[in-house]
Each structure stands twice: as structure tokens, then as C-alpha cells.
Amino acid sequence: MELTSVVPWGRSFSEYQAMFSLSESDLTKTILGCGDGPASFNAELTKAAGHIISVDPVYQFNSQQIRSRIEQVYPEVMSQVSKNSDDFIWKTITNIDELGQFRMAAMENFLNDYELGKETGRYIEASLPILPFKEAEFELALCSHYLFLYSEQVDQSQHILAMTELCRVANEVRVYPLLALDGSRSTHLEPTISHLQESGFDVSLQTVKYQFQKGATQMLVVKNVQS
Ligand SMILES: C[S@@+](CC[C@H](N)C(=O)[O-])C[C@H]1O[C@@H](n2cnc3c(N)ncnc32)[C@H](O)[C@@H]1O
16 A cells, blocks of 8 residues: 555544444444544544444555655545535534544544553554454444445455454444445446345344535444354
């Protein structure tokens, strides 16, 4: 992975909680955050005595490298959101300046935790579809804003391999959003669901309270019925 091809952009604990309908009991589980990038979910949950490991290919870089890249891409990301502001629901986050402050605060939180978290094994460099974990090592795996969102860049077979791998390492997997970047329902969703159902998993779509990308109101939940 080249750092120049990465656009680091991270969400907060409260956003993860809403995107994945995380209950108090969910937060006590052993959690894998897959593709967590510079989100502050790991930092904030660890502070609250949770058990979480995040994986992302971007963790091959150090905090200074990630910080510089965030500063470099920030104006471009903000200008893109501003240009496409009709594609978003400005309710919890009410305007573009607030969005900038909110995301930068989350990423600053991540950066302040990153080096210590790397040393203690909470941030691990790894990429789907291969994860360095044993079968059912986690009770819950979360994947925010990677699978289905990047439907053009990640093809259908990679989605199926990635979901199968997440289901191998965790008893339950939740993925959000299920829309592609253009706002349409991902064309990889139905074939992935069919494959998982044929493999014996319990698959459902659940409505969540979070919505920023217009129409992104559901998460995919996959449970290993044998667990
Ligand atoms: C848009 S960011 C989302 C970050 C975070 N999950 C959030 O919601 O704030 C997408 C993340 O997916 C990561 N990613 C890219 N390829 C990946 C792969 N093969 N396996 C896991 N994560 C990957 C990127 O490095 C990036 O951090």
C-alpha cells in the first residue's frame, strides 16, 4: 500500500455505537474492528475498559506519516463533501464545518492512542481477505465504511472471501453501510448474502439509528449459528 493512495478519514465511538446498534452488552464482547483506519472507536472503547483489536493495512505506517497524510487530504475531502452535500443528511452533524471538527477530533484521538495501541497489539497491520486470527477468536467483528461502500474497487468475489474470513474469526459480523459510494445499494450485497446463507450462516438486515450518507439506514448482521 502506498500512503499517497490512502485517504485517512475516521469516525468516532458514538458513530460506531449508532452505526452498529451496539448495546452495553455488545461493548463488553471481544471485538474486532476491521478496516478501522484512523477511527477513534478503539481508543475510546479501550479507555472504557473494552476489549478491541483493530486491523487495517494503513497500520504499516507510523503516527507521523498518518498525521501528515490526514493534513494533506483534509482540504480535498472537505471540498468533495461540500460539492456533494445533497448526498448527506445534515441532522446530527449540522454543517460542513462541524463535520470537519468532528472528524478531526476523532482522528486526533486515534493518533494520540496509536503508538501505544500498536505496541500493545491493539492496532495490527492486516488486510482482508486474510486475517491473522484463529477461528472464533472474537465474539463480534465490525466493518465500517469499507466493504460494500467500495463496490467499484473491491469486486464480488473479494466481498465473498472477505465476509467468509470475518465469519471465520468472529461469531457475529456486522457491516455498515450497504450502499456504494454513489448512494446505490451495493450490487455485491445480494450475492454475498446468498453465499453466506448457503454456507449455513444466519443473515439479516437490520435498521440502525445512524444515517449520514442519504439512504444508509441498514447494517448487515451475520451470525454463526453453531456458536
Ligand atoms: C473509509 S475508511 C473507514 C475507516 C473507519 N472504519 C471508519 O468508519 O471511520 C476505509 C478503511 O478501509 C481500509 N482498508 C482498505 N483496504 C482494506 C483491506 N483489504 N482490508 C481491511 N481494511 C482495508 C483503509 O485503509 C481505510 O482505513
